[in-house]
Amino acid sequence: RDKMFASWKRYGGVAVTTYETTANLSFEDDFRMDMLIVDEAHYIKNENARRSQNVRNICTHTDRILFLTGTAIENNVEEMISLIKVLNPEIAESLEHVSRLSAAAKFRESIAPVYYRRKREDVLGELPELIENEEWISLNLIERQIYNDTILSQKYADIRQVSWNVDDVTDSSKAQRLIELVNEAESEGRKVIVFSFFLNTLKMVREALGERCVNTINGSVPVAKRQQIIDAFDRARPGAVLPAQIQSGGTGLNIQSASVVIMCEPQLKPSIENQAISRAYRMGQARNVLVYRLLCENTIEERIMERLSAKQLIFDSFADTSVAAERSQEIDERTFGSLIQLEIDQINQQKLSQS
Structure with missing residues (x-):
């Protein structure tokens, strides 16, 4: 692997590697590559993860970066901003304000230079x-x-x-x-x-x-x-x-x-x-x-589906026009706990009505 890596750095070509392998790749400070393509880019949304840090370090050795992902957002808008920060720090900085206080149209306008969404039915x-x-x-x-x-x-x-x-x-x-x-x-x-x-x-x-x-x-x-x-x-x-x-x-x-x-x-x-x-x-x-x-x-599955349907509708209204949803799509542990409490209250109410 080391010989192949050294040969690629010297003679060029297309190198394909895994997220795990990036931990073993070292570059001279002045090394430059023409382009970096990162597939399933949502895997590096967490800036503090070692995998993310390794890939972001490689990004400093090129001026052309392409992130590919079908899920730019899984939980919240900050995940997308984290990815955009690598592509264009200035836009990411502006989004810290826009994503919270502005409407979808403004957000869409702001991310247009770095975000292009193609849906399955488009291609x-x-x-x-x-x-x-x-x-x-x-x-x-x-x-x-x-x-x-x-x-x-x-x-x-x-x-x-x-x-x-x-x-x-x-x-x-x-x-x-x-x-x-x-x-x-x-x-x-x-x-x-x-x-x-x-x-x-x-x-x-x-x-x-x-x-x-x-x-x-x-x-x-x-x-x-x-x-x-x-x-x-x-x-x-x-x-x-x-x-x-x-x-x-x-x-x-x-x-x-x-x-x-x-x-x-x-x-x-x-x-x-x-x-x-x-x-x-x-x-x-x-x-x-x-x-x-x-x-x-x-059962609680009715409550889960109601929550997910509402959140999916919000997300779709943004995603269909290449805009990030501002709210989380995930039902976190706290929310799930509140759904359980609703079920407990309902069961206790049924017991009272039967007594």
């Missing part, structure tokens, strides 16, 4: 339709009792696994709907990706679907092994299911052989779901893509 005119569905499901008596107990215990992770945290998968209403959706997909000659944040939920998915599932992609699976799993999924018959932890299988993978995407629970950032859907809905997809979100009525 992929032949891409099939994306159809999104919310599958609202009623809890049975067993699930309702477990849900009430979990809410009162205020265990965040357990609360987010509504309907999946049963002892027997046959008692899970979400699992039963999942089986129906997979059966429908098989009858239409489709394959399915099932995403969840939780390993226990993916375990229940495998129990419900059995041999239809190929191996699960999660954080412990090496990158090379992940591709082997995808290759096996590509070769599988219609009705095959790829269970994937959304943090691991939701980014950086091409899975166009699937045309059905199922979310086991709502995520706390819309960008996480959007990235996951893009594993199937991307260049090379030949069929329309069906997205199903499994959701339970009269």
Whole structure:
């Protein structure tokens, strides 16, 4: 690697490296390169992270920098300002004021020299339709009792696994709907990706679907092994299911052989779901893509979806015209705690009315 790096610095050409490797790259003070391209630039939004500092140091050795990202903002406008600060410090400084006090039009005007957004439909005119569905499901008596107990215990992770945290998968209403959706997909000659944040939920998915599932992609699976799993999924018959932890299988993978995407629970950032859907809905997809979100009525999932929908509408009104949303899209721990308290109050009210 050191010899290749030295050769590139001497003779030029195109060098491709990883974020991790940047820690081992050293440049003479007077070294200059013609251009630096940073893919998935949102990975360096945190100025204090070592990875960000390494890349920003490399940026000082060129006058031409191109940041590529589909999510310039995940949580707040400061993340975007942090990236713009590398590209054009003067504009970033002006945004510190504009982003807080001005309207969208002024913000859009300010970032125009450094921000150019191309939506998927702008460049992929032949891409099939994306159809999104919310599958609202009623809890049975067993699930309702477990849900009430979990809410009162205020265990965040357990609360987010509504309907999946049963002892027997046959008692899970979400699992039963999942089986129906997979059966429908098989009858239409489709394959399915099932995403969840939780390993226990993916375990229940495998129990419900059995041999239809190929191996699960999660954080412990090496990158090379992940591709082997995808290759096996590509070769599988219609009705095959790829269970994937959304943090691991939701980014950086091409899975166009699937045309059905199922979310086991709502995520706390819309960008996480959007990235996951893009594993199937991307260049090379030949069929329309069906997205199903499994959701339970009269649970905290209703409150989560209400919050996310409101925030997504605000973000879309800015993003469609290349403008950053001023508010966070993420439901943070404090907000989630307030949603839990609303559920606790509702359960206690029901108990009072029944006594």
